[in-house]
Amino acid sequence: MRIGELSERTGTSRRLLRYYEEQGLIVSQRCENGYRSYDESSVDRVGQVRGLLDAGLPTRIIKQILPCLDKPRVIHFRDATPEMLALLEHERDRMTERANFLLRNRDAISAYLDEVRANAGAPR
Amino acid sequence: MRIGELSERTGTSRRLLRYYEEQGLIVSQRCENGYRSYDESSVDRVGQVRGLLDAGLPTRIIKQILPCLDKPRVIHFRDATPEMLALLEHERDRMTERANFLLRNRDAISAYLDEVRANAGAPR
DNA sequence: TCGAACCCTCACACAAATGTGAGGGTCAAC
DNA sequence: GTTGACCCTCACATTTGTGTGAGGGTTCGA
Numbered sequence: 001m002r003i004g005e006l007s008e009r010t011g012t013s014r015r016l017l018r019y020y021e022e023q024g025l026i027v028s029q030r031c032e033n034g035y036r037s038y039d040e041s042s043v044d045r046v047g048q049v050r051g052l053l054d055a056g057l058p059t060r061i062i063k064q065i066l067p068c069l070d071k072p073r074v075i076h077f078r079d080a081t082p083e084m085l086a087l088l089e090h091e092r093d094r095m096t097e098r099a100n101f102l103l104r105n106r107d108a109i110s111a112y113l114d115e116v117r118a119n120a121g122a123p124r
Numbered sequence: 125m126r127i128g129e130l131s132e133r134t135g136t137s138r139r140l141l142r143y144y145e146e147q148g149l150i151v152s153q154r155c156e157n158g159y160r161s162y163d164e165s166s167v168d169r170v171g172q173v174r175g176l177l178d179a180g181l182p183t184r185i186i187k188q189i190l191p192c193l194d195k196p197r198v199i200h201f202r203d204a205t206p207e208m209l210a211l212l213e214h215e216r217d218r219m220t221e222r223a224n225f226l227l228r229n230r231d232a233i234s235a236y237l238d239e240v241r242a243n244a245g246a247p248r
Numbered sequence: 249t250c251g252a253a254c255c256c257t258c259a260c261a262c263a264a265a266t267g268t269g270a271g272g273g274t275c276a277a278c
Numbered sequence: 279g280t281t282g283a284c285c286c287t288c289a290c291a292t293t294t295g296t297g298t299g300a301g302g303g304t305t306c307g308a
Contacts, residue, residue, distance in 0.1 A: 158256060
């Protein structure tokens, strides 16, 4: 598929898809005419990138952890330097913290909404 | 306490504290000499702001949901317009999605780390 | 009274993610 | 063979969260 279709299917602008590629987050083949060509798996990949980006991780980090999240897990022992492992552990912990923080705050928002609803229509 | 102490206790630069104030995320009193003065609760507040920021929420949104997360919950019925409630519900759902996404990816990283460790020292 | 260590505002700078548009190819359908 | 819908690269613009520094007060201890 070409960039237009991928853009539509992922809800991501063409500009951004090119940017992600430039940042090494996604890859594409090139047709003879120079057009980018993507396969089906790119849809998921873009979704993953967007999710991580939305979660606050910078492309720099995403680029490093993405290989570890590939579907048919291929362990990249070459990449598994101590530094890389340390980075991964660190990011894993940060992700846990973030997730818990988000859930706590989400619960607080829920509680607020419940309270407001319980008083709906009641006098202040 | 003055900005320097708050900065140290929260690990946040003075510059950023002033920025958060400018964005309406934290408040401060002013001493006669013009210095900002914070009370104890500011420490938590700053932590909360940083956490939400780190989770990827923009100051614009944080500013709107913070009042609902205050400790001694004071329901701001005035703020509880239908738009506000819709925003909150939306953000709550987004936070849930983000958290789940983070946890899923964290698990994937953990799995990767486990695999690498299981093969530690083994031939490739 | 001098200097160090604070504080203030203002303003320019920067990186990251993203938008927008210019200038220009490709290709299919009419 | 022209038009419209794609695609390309390049490059400048904008927003957000930050850093940094200039220029200038306040406070306090040596």
